[in-house]
Structure formats: structure tokens, C-alpha cells
Amino acid sequence: MIMNVGGHVVSLEGRRILIVGASSGIGRATALAAARAGARVAIAARRLDRLQQVAGEAGEAVWPVQCDVRVPVACELVARAVEQQLGGLDTLVYATAINHLVLLAETDIDTWRDLLETNLVGAALVTRATLPALVSAGGRVAFLSSDSVARPFPGLGAYAASKAGLETLTAAWRAEVSEVTFTRVVVGPTLTGMADGWDPDLAATMFEWWHSIGYLDREPVEPEWVAQRMVRWMAAEDPPEELDLLAESIAERRGSSG
């Protein structure tokens, strides 16, 4: 199947892809877009019902695998399920993340553990578990980072620190494993449910703070917009190691307004 991605014709026919964090938001949109472009896609997250909905929407080329990345053995089992279902792996996308809204002065050890295990350690463990398949395919991995690394929002400092760790992890994998391409994807504000769990009163206070320091200056994009760029990256013959989607969205808007 061939898909037109922003004027580019893209086919992922024959490709075997794992997207971790695909029960909602960007991961979900990317799984649907990759399946439309002809790939076979395994999707992982904790909420099996959501994964099954995504698979139902996509048709026959998407397989749900329940996985909590904070549980090391679950990361191993995802790799095994992918091997059984897809018979190998060309592409891994790590879209999983949580973002507790909490000031650093109030961030306790449990919150730090939850953030780091989900956003950083899980990425390392899923990559380790799938590495043999990725190496044998000469594959590629995308780690979804955030514009928050360069500009941490007050109240999201621990999240930003976990993403900074993820960026260094990306560079460290590159240094150790030359057979696989490891790409850092900088994602800017995107309209997903990532903030759904925030305390509304604290969120209102933080939004006022962010507004007062000029941090609400970036127009959000839709998850489907990000998914299109991810599919283009998946299809690229020589995928870039750096994919700055924030810069791309800003440039696109400037181009269309002037």
C-alpha cells in the first residue's frame, strides 16, 4: 500500500515495526499511519482495551501487546511477542512517556522513579530486548524526546530531566551499536491527552505562570501531523539521526503565513 505523506509517496510494504506507547496520542496515530502505508505493526502499552481499539481501526496488520515498560520482564516479553508475530523487526519507535505536573521542590522519590522508569529506563530495556532483531535487520530506532529539554517548563522539570536522559541514551546507543540507526525526535506541543491526569487547579496556576514567562508561544500540532513525519522517517532510505519536528512545524507555519 502506498501513502501520500505531505506530497511524498511512501510505502512501508514488508516492514516490521514495533511502536511502544501506541494506545493513544502520537504513538496511536503513528501506528495507524504506518499500517496504512503497508507495514505490519506491533503496538504496546498498558491499556489493552485501547490497543485493541487501535488494532480494530487499522485492520489486520496491527497486533496489540500489553506491556508496562516499568516491569523488566514485560520488556523482554514484548520482544518475544514481536519475534513470533512479525518474524523480525526493522523499526522501533519509543513513544511512551508520562509527565507528572509537580514542582521540583515537591517531587518525591516515587515520582522520580515512575518518570525515569517509564521515560528513560523502559526505553533502554525495550531497545536491549529487541536489539538482536534490529541488528540483524540493520534497523532503526526513534526515541521521542521533547522541546522541554531545551526549555524546561516550571512544574515539568522532572519530566524534562527524564527526556534529557533519553537524549543522552540515544547518543550512547549510537556510540555502542553501529548496525542500527538511533534517531532523536524532538516533538513540540501536540494535541494529545498527555495532560489529562493533571490536577486542574495546579494546571490553571501553572498555565498562568507559563503565559507570564512567554512559554505558550508555540502553536500545537495534531498527532496525525507528527505521525506523517514519523512514517516519512520510517520509509527514508538513509534515516536522519536528528529529527526536529518542532523546528519543522515552526518553519511550515512561517512558510504558509508569509
Ligand SMILES: NC(=O)c1ccc[n+]([C@@H]2O[C@H](COP(=O)([O-])OP(=O)(O)OC[C@H]3O[C@@H](n4cnc5c(N)ncnc54)[C@H](OP(=O)(O)O)[C@@H]3O)[C@@H](O)[C@H]2O)c1
Ligand atoms: N503531547 C505533547 O505536547 C508532547 C510534546 C513533546 C513530546 N511529547 C512526547 O511524545 C510522546 C507521545 O506522547 P503523547 O503526547 O502521544 O502522549 P500520550 O497520548 O499520553 O501517550 C503516551 C503513551 O505512553 C504509554 N505509556 C505510559 N506509561 C506506560 C508504561 N508504564 N508502559 C507502557 N506504556 C506506557 C501510554 O499508554 P498506556 O497508558 O496505555 O500505558 C500511551 O500510549 C511522548 O514521548 C511524549 O513525551 C509529547
